[in-house]
Amino acid sequence: MSDDILASLSEPFYVEEYELFLTSNIGVSLYPLDGKDVHSLLQNAHVAMYRSQELGKNTFQMYTSNLNANSYKLYTLDRDMRKGVKNKEFSIHYQPKVRPTDNKIIGAEALMRWNHPVWGMVAAGEFISIAEENGVILEMGDWIIEKVCQQIRVWIEKEFDIIPISINISPQQLLSGNLVSYIKACIEKYSIPLSMLEIEITEGSLIANPKEVFQTIVELKELGIKVALDDFGSGFSSLSHLKDFAIDVVKIDRSFVKDIVSSEKNKIIVKSLLSMCKGLGVDLVVEGVETKEQHEFLKQNEVRIIQGYAYSKPLPENVFLRILKQGILEPSFSSIKPYNSERRKYFRVTLPQFLKGGMTITEINGKEIQMKAMEIVIKSLGIRGLRFASHLQLPVRSDITMEFTQTVMGEEINMLGNIVWKEDIGNNLFQYGIQFHPNERGEEILTRVLNQLAMNIKKNKSIPDTPFIEENITSYLQQIKDNL
Numbered sequence: 001m002s003d004d005i006l007a008s009l010s011e012p013f014y015v016e017e018y019e020l021f022l023t024s025n026i027g028v029s030l031y032p033l034d035g036k037d038v039h040s041l042l043q044n045a046h047v048a049m050y051r052s053q054e055l056g057k058n059t060f061q062m063y064t065s066n067l068n069a070n071s072y073k074l075y076t077l078d079r080d081m082r083k084g085v086k087n088k089e090f091s092i093h094y095q096p097k098v099r100p101t102d103n104k105i106i107g108a109e110a111l112m113r114w115n116h117p118v119w120g121m122v123a124a125g126e127f128i129s130i131a132e133e134n135g136v137i138l139e140m141g142d143w144i145i146e147k148v149c150q151q152i153r154v155w156i157e158k159e160f161d162i163i164p165i166s167i168n169i170s171p172q173q174l175l176s177g178n179l180v181s182y183i184k185a186c187i188e189k190y191s192i193p194l195s196m197l198e199i200e201i202t203e204g205s206l207i208a209n210p211k212e213v214f215q216t217i218v219e220l221k222e223l224g225i226k227v228a229l230d231d232f233g234s235g236f237s238s239l240s241h242l243k244d245f246a247i248d249v250v251k252i253d254r255s256f257v258k259d260i261v262s263s264e265k266n267k268i269i270v271k272s273l274l275s276m277c278k279g280l281g282v283d284l285v286v287e288g289v290e291t292k293e294q295h296e297f298l299k300q301n302e303v304r305i306i307q308g309y310a311y312s313k314p315l316p317e318n319v320f321l322r323i324l325k326q327g328i329l330e331p332s333f334s335s336i337k338p339y340n341s342e343r344r345k346y347f348r349v350t351l352p353q354f355l356k357g358g359m360t361i362t363e364i365n366g367k368e369i370q371m372k373a374m375e376i377v378i379k380s381l382g383i384r385g386l387r388f389a390s391h392l393q394l395p396v397r398s399d400i401t402m403e404f405t406q407t408v409m410g411e412e413i414n415m416l417g418n419i420v421w422k423e424d425i426g427n428n429l430f431q432y433g434i435q436f437h438p439n440e441r442g443e444e445i446l447t448r449v450l451n452q453l454a455m456n457i458k459k460n461k462s463i464p465d466t467p468f469i470e471e472n473i474t475s476y477l478q479q480i481k482d483n484l
Helices: 002-009 038-055 069-086 124-134 137-157 179-190 203-208 210-223 240-244 254-258 264-280 292-300 317-326 440-458 473-482
Strands: 013-015 018-020 025-028 059-062 090-099 104-116 120-123 165-168 197-202 226-232 249-252 283-287 305-307 348-364 374-382 385-390 400-408 411-426 429-436
Touching: 025 038, 038 069, 069 104, 069 124, 069 137, 069 348, 090 137, 090 317, 104 124, 104 137, 104 305, 104 317, 120 124, 124 137, 137 165, 137 179, 137 197, 137 317, 179 197, 179 210, 197 203, 197 210, 203 210, 203 226, 210 226, 240 264, 249 254, 249 264, 254 264, 254 283, 264 283, 292 305, 348 385, 348 440, 374 400, 374 440, 374 473, 385 400, 385 411, 385 473, 400 440, 411 440
Parallel strands: 025 059, 104 165, 165 197, 197 226, 226 249, 249 283, 283 305
Antiparallel strands: 013 018, 090 104, 090 305, 104 120, 348 374, 348 400, 374 385, 385 429, 400 411, 411 429
């Protein structure tokens, strides 16, 4: 049945002169195995649907209690989103845009954050796609436009040197028909200069609905609002977009920046884009800049605007306000955290290589959860805890219990624990410190294994029957994420 539905939806739909292709994902739960009432069946079908989305477009997934933490998180974000908007759980963080020649702050991007009651601070990248699917994105879009206008008004009244703030606009809002009038109403309501707003759109929006988007861009520019093309080069890029749509700003996709020092092709592409934008009178913003080498290359090639962790991560309004007052932001590369920082004084062995391990959530706020384990990488292991890295964003909470499984020298070790600290180590990866729950049997096994492990490391002996990871850890964690 699911295959038949997917097959039928693969055929094009015709609306007037438009040929539309749809993608779909299906989640399936069965009565009475997966639930004995409508609510339970729908809830579990939703969880399965999010697992289907992780596997790719046009797929279906049967519900199983062993879906992983990522699927469960997506489900709860979807379930709680409307309530979160109503309860004012959303806020705005600002990431500065800096001119590298003198490190002057010349703009910022407004980014939504969600302080979820279970998952803590959730970045927009985790919930925007969900909001686009469930329709909440329009409400969110209106909210952030008004909040930014309101904030600029506050800055003006406090006599700060205000800077342009860019706002990401979803394709749905871009095509809603009332975007321009709503922006105009907010600008008039808060009496802010038109030049202080910049609208960011994606290339996908241009491809899907060129006529409608062109008209909206024209109306925005007639208001005096700049339009930026976000993630340029991410897949749909056409140089004609810069000409036909009269774009003011191009934001180059961060994938070109990641390997810009080691990849000659990426160097050539960035240099060519920079030259082309100069010729067209279009500003080029390079985002995702994190390392000193990336920063120096871009500065030497006269890139005018840089955005990334090299200067600052997205900041809450009160913190951003402090650096806005200063006006100058020096680059700093210490935000890329090393993997070898330790927080514990008790006996712990720092492993010679990263170790494959498994993590699953077993309990949230007293409620038992059944999930299958997700792979993590472990750098140090001790009697009372461990340190691991993962792409998954998890909250620091004592009421979320996790089970950790790892094999060391042929001995399988299972311990329960919770996160006690968290660090952003760059590249959308996170490092966590775990404190184990008391477990006499587990501690006995750990003590014996760790003592032998420490002896082998000290004597440069081989460590048998231990699944160490040989490749680059960033690439390895990205593979885990891509394979979900």
